[in-house]
Amino acid sequence: MRQPAGRSARRTGGERKPREERWVELIDVATQVFYEKGYDGASLQDIADRLGMLKGSLYYYIQSKEDLLFDVISAVHKEGLAVVRARAEVPGGPLERLESVIVGHVEHTCRNLVPTAVFLHELSSLPEERRREILGSEHAYQGVFRDLIEKAQAEGLVRADLEPRLAALSVLGSTNWVYRWFRPGGAFTPEQIGSELAEMSIRGIATAEGLAQRGA
């Protein structure tokens, strides 16, 4: 992720907020405005108004509306990727780790509905090059799921006839889709959804041996 202009600059001691705090606030407000109006419909003026700033002051942090979208999407992608990577690296069997990755991904999505919606709806508003910069040339996010599926397959825990990429896309579809239907305070908690979707995903791909090991 690019550093915002001035992000590393000195703090002011007086009534002005520190720049880091202002930056976090800017990203939050921009996320909300992009969500409500869509990227095309949102203007830097809307965002400045909501922050109680002059539009010109935004240029202290960013150079364009596209920069801001890039930063908003980078932030949620980076955070989600950190969640799944941390869970993928915990010692344990690959199927067990995959299950934990799915739960973490679903809970993160449920708790970040607005930034996730902006990520999934507006990624295509960024030029190809910046999209690749976020996703990584190897689709880092999808890769976490695919790697664990391949490892489990090598150990005979996932069906040998399954294409790991197709399996990863199926799991990602089932779990990403949550952003469209989850409602906080609704019939299901994030924990419940995470655990049920993980259960369905694991059963969907595992061999009898994989399921037996898990039950043990």
Added chain:
Amino acid sequence: MRQPAGRSARRTGGERKPREERWVELIDVATQVFYEKGYDGASLQDIADRLGMLKGSLYYYIQSKEDLLFDVISAVHKEGLAVVRARAEVPGGPLERLESVIVGHVEHTCRNLVPTAVFLHELSSLPEERRREILGSEHAYQGVFRDLIEKAQAEGLVRADLEPRLAALSVLGSTNWVYRWFRPGGAFTPEQIGSELAEMSIRGIATAEGLAQRGA
């Protein structure tokens, strides 16, 4: 679906195209333009230009851009719903029918990527009332999946502890997601994707008895 103004009117015999044909063409072109520019970014002028019509002539078919989006989304939703309903009604066990519904849904999505993307991205651009008119108050599409899961559960073929709505949303997520990654001529055919996603979905929710019956 509303009837377009003039849809039932007389045909002209001369060089002008019949109205039904013009209507189908209008829906196709509008779908493409909404896909490329987004609903907010697209204008009736863009659509008229691409059809080689005067903008004023569009009002013979529709009253507003919103009408056109409604008709585009209704058309793809109605067609997809007809596909899954037809497969759900074929005689057979509920799990077998669910499998066929999933295959049909995936293949329909792969073959209608552009209208599906407009449906999924722009549904929220319609006012609540028109969204409900399309989806049905009971979410007709989701209902086809949920009903079969409930029937299979009642027969002991789907795990008793599974929430049918959550299971339906998991299957719909895995299968709808295809619109984001499927590329015609890519590594996987629509048939292959349909059959693999159905396999994972059924294994994800079935009991040992359900899987055994299926294998028989």
